[in-house]
Amino acid sequence: MPGREGESANATTSLETQLSVFFGEHYSRMTRLAALICHEPASAEDAVQAAMEQAWRRRASLREPNRLRWWLDRIVVREAIRINRRWTPPRRTDRLTAEDAARLRDHEARVGPARLILDAAFGQLPVEQRAAIVLHLHAGYTVQETARLMGSAVETTRSRLRLARQRLRSELQEAMP
């Protein structure tokens, strides 16, 4: 008969198995969303873990299992925004640093000046504007879906997208005339 420590270890293993099944398909996407919205690895990691913990505790409230992706995205986006509000991005300097380049390293050598400028400018956007851009352009949600995911009005979301594009365009044009 196993002792208490053995029971506890078994329970943890069983929980890990259940978590793996529940989040298996979604972890990579949740990580991408949080990383792009937070634009800072430590905050993104916190956001994903907090979202997983919250989703697991509230899983009974998910009434339509086929909406799991949408439901998880909503939780992770809101967590990323909440956590990122506590973090102040460093002010942008005129010179891009090696850290900026490292964030974008890729093996197909697609990183050019435009990407670096875009990365720096994207990091300076308010977190809500970043989230709107990521959900709409990267995750492929419509403006209405993006608004619902973020808990905002559709008009507010449209404004966020427009302001973000305006600022990114202006940064790109200024830096690469």
Next chain:
Amino acid sequence: VIRDRELDDLLRGYLADAGANAVGEAPSFDEAVRRVASRLGRRPFDGRMTLLLVAALLAVALAASALLASNVLPRPNVRETEMDGTTGSVVYASGDQVVLRDMATGVPSVLLENVHSVVSIGISPDGRWIAFQESLFGHGGPSPSVMWIVDARGSEPARLTPAERQISQFDWSPDSARIATVLPDAGRVSIISPQAPGTPQERDLPPGFGAAEVRWSPVAEEVFVRDGRTGEVILLPIAGGEPRVVLPGDLGSVTDRNDQLSISVDGTLLAATMADGVRLVDLASGRVREWLIDEVVLASDLSPDGRWVAALTEKRVAIGAVDENAIREVPIQLDLPVGAGAQIVFSPDSAKLLVIPGLEMPGSMVHLEPRTVEPLDWGLPSVIQISWEAAAGP
């Protein structure tokens, strides 16, 4: 110029690469699962939790004793507030009460109790009367509503409109004798004379005009009416005559609030809030000056003297100085988080700005810069007063 499609393609490529890199650098799925399982598996009450609980109980006991000692009790959230820049009073619904408060002294008087659900409220420019609209079915969705009037010195309310009317917003005339309202369903503006009961005077709006807000002109028998869908503003003569477009529609994203127009006392300037900033119209020449703000704008107000424009965004208050050609933002830092019902209004002398940060505001403003922003000691912690002249410079 980079077109929208090019920019979106560039962004998609960037996001795909940056996202892929982030996944590569994040903890592995197994590691993440282990961490979450460990956090979920913690016993709910360990030593730290007990300490936290004891500390929380102590804090609650201290706060309660401080409240009792200062004889200040928590108040319900303020909602549906009208701050009147002309009379120096603020009127608002709080819980089930209608309260009038003098802005200079902060002295409150409860005018009515057991009010069902106030959806808009306004004080007459002479400070004598308060009109408010009570929704029959609460705040959720459209509902028939009744407009009431009550003496600001206290009296039984008198009914101004029948219950079937849907009124989206109203405005007192400058002489305090009439109230202009918008009847969105009927496509009309209605003029009610509280002191002369009878059939209200009504004016048809242009077909398809989605009237959402009406404001009296301070200098003539005319009202400004704003289309809530396009942001177009027309000037409508009360006695008859063709309306004149003073601000074309579709100049920017409109907001869904009903308090987006303000007019200078001399009637020469009109400011309209848009989601991306403020449009200031010179009513004589029709010239429009744009003040674009890089954040979502919730509300704005033009100072009575026409020299300043204040804009409330989701995160801060911005103040702009109006000059001949543009609106120049005054470099002051007034960060404050605000809720959906946030409002701002200039004082009658244009020297101060009152801000109600909205329904979701917690009851403390201590993080604000004390030199330029000070809480008014009204027992209404979400109302603050801002002075900015010093920051504006010469």
